Amino acid sequence: MEASATQTLLHKYNTAGPRYTSYPTAPIWQDSYDAPTHERTIRETNDRANPNPHPLSLYAHLPFCEQRCLFCGCNVVITQQREHAEKYLGYLFREIEQVADLVDTRRPVVQFHWGGGTPTYLSEEQMTRLFEYQTKFFKLAPEAEVAIEVDPRVTTRGQISLLKDLGFNRISLGVQDFNPLVQETIHRVQPLDMTTRMVEQIRDLGFEGLNFDLIYGLPYQTVESFTQTVNEVIALNPDRIALYSYAHVPWLSPHQNQIPEAAMPETETKFRILQTALDLLTDAGYLYIGMDHFARPHDELSQALKNGNLHRNFMGYTVQQGKVLPSDLYGFGVSAISGFQGQFAQNQRKLPQYYEAIDAGQLPTMRGYILSEEDRLRQRVIMNILCQGQLDFAQLNQQFGIDFNSHFADSLAQLTGMIEDGLVILSATGLQVTPLGRLFSRNVAMPFDAYLPQMSTTKPTFSKTV
Ligand code: SF4
Known part of the structure; x- marks a missing residue:
């Protein structure tokens, strides 16, 4: 940090509050914003006669994971039965077609993202098919950021090479913490050398960007143990780092009951872990972008912060291109969120309802909001x-x-x-x-x-x- 936060301030301002990936926030959105409303608003915000088509962002949610990490609060489907992914892809393709029918597909895609879940749960053949299907309808701009979330435990060298060949240029690695006891307790064993090997491959292949996700406040974390993790992260030198706070809410996420209460760091310790991590990252030259995000000074997020064209959407901080953005964002897949020109919409959060809507020939919209x-x-x-x-x-x-x-x-x-x-x-x-x-x-x-x-x-x- 440019200035150091005292324990007193951290305590005083540690209140419950939104992360503002949207305003109004999702709990305010309404069920009355339904599939026909969403279809109408997509039509109304796409002018095929516009000589300067407005840029787009695309997000695809791939919800499958082989096993559950105990800290995770994402909307995931845990299964070893790979046929589920094939069925899901079939529906995802139909949703892509539905939306492409309504959108001015001359619009250049400036941001393209696969998130999850674990996107590399898909086989190489499935990844290729999904990418080709999306880019058949939607055209990537030459300067587009093409990004994917990667779990080093289940991602093969072949998949990383394929991603590069397909045109992905940014990889976001889930790291969380390198300490073995912490990793065992959260059911995510991912040794340092596994992550290091993947980083080396990503660098050798020439990807433009590398992000790490870290979490503070995990069970058995101490100031000393997390200092070691952060120093190991700094040595691996990712361009961007997201440092999230672990929310221990077993009454909302019952799988967190498997974490022993006695292993949870005291609030005071959690604050000291955060403060130490902030100091280590900024001393190592990372700039604080905002909220939980840090970036190297050369990174375009740092440049955008300096030039006043930083923006925020459901994928976190992004760079606003020219004067026309924030670009409209279309989200595909179960629970995915779209946000454009005064509206938000979220897809059905459960697979059966998501499939049912698409089978009925409708957009799988669950709720949304039109801004006043x-x-x-x-x-x-x-x-x-x-x-x-x-x-x-x-x-x-x-x-x-x-x-x-x-x-x-x-x-x-x-x-x-x-x-x-x-x-x-x-x-x-x-x-x-x-x-x-x-x-x-x-x-x-x-x-x-x-x-x-x-x-x-x-x-x-x-x-x-x-
Ligand atoms: S792999 Fe990622 S999305 Fe899946 S359970 Fe673990 S943290 Fe959550």
């Missing part, structure tokens, strides 16, 4: 805080026809404590998140969320901000 003008204003404010770390009141006044100071008087009043703690600087013309405050940017954004008060009184919807 007030939502769009607040979306802009929250994304500016998270991505640019600042607000220019005059610009927002002009764009949305408001007087910022009176429109957001209540929100600004809630920032008083954060101003005193040095997280935010407020003037008559704007708001600036300080280098220290960027660690708490979710807390800075929360007063501008119109829906948060009604949600926090019902049930615990969000994880802790730290």
Whole structure:
């Protein structure tokens, strides 16, 4: 960090809050946004007569994993029966066709991502077929980021070579922690040399980007053990690092009951682990991008942060291309999310319902949301805080026809404590998140969320901000 967070501040601002991959957040979306609504909004936001087709992002969710990692809260299907994947691909292809029928497929794809689950659960032949099917309908821009999440435990050298041949240029490796006791306890045994060999192959093949995912707060983690993990990560030198907080919620994810309570680090220890990791990464030259993300200074996320064109969507931080983005994002597969021009939509979260909708010839939409003008204003404010770390009141006044100071008087009043703690600087013309405050940017954004008060009184919807 540019400035160090004290234990007192970490405690004070460790409250439940959204990660703001969207605003309004998913719990606010409505079942009344159904398949016909989604079909209509896709049609309305695709103008085949537009001489400058607007760029697109594509996400495909591949939900299968061979076994469950105990820390994981993702929407996954655990199975060793490979025929499930073949059946799923058949439905995924039909969904791709459904959407391609509605979209102006001249639109260049600037971001293409396979996530999961474990995308490399698919065989090489299945991966090739899926990639060719998607790119038959949707055309990749020459500069597109083509990315995939990879689990080194189940991914072969042949699959990595194939990904390179297909045109993937960024690989995101799940690492979490290198300590053997931690790995055994979370049921994810992935020794350092296994990850090292995969990194060497990725580098030898000339992939442009390499991300690592780490998790702090895991069972048996200590400041010393995680220091060793972070130092081993720094030695492997990924371009980007995501450092997530482990949410231990066995009442929501019953498989976490297999983790002994006594193995969980105390809150105080968890904070010290985080603080140590932040210091190690920034001392090693990584820049803090925001939320849980770090990048090398040469990385395009770091450049985007500097140039003010950083953006955030369901895939995390992305680079805004030119003036026209955020690009529309179409998500394919079970539970996948789409977000474009004032709407969000999520696919059915369970396979039977997902299959049933496609069999009925419908888009597999489960819920969604159409933003009001007030939502769009607040979306802009929250994304500016998270991505640019600042607000220019005059610009927002002009764009949305408001007087910022009176429109957001209540929100600004809630920032008083954060101003005193040095997280935010407020003037008559704007708001600036300080280098220290960027660690708490979710807390800075929360007063501008119109829906948060009604949600926090019902049930615990969000994880802790730290
Ligand atoms: S392999 Fe990845 S998606 Fe699957 S259970 Fe483990 S962490 Fe979750």
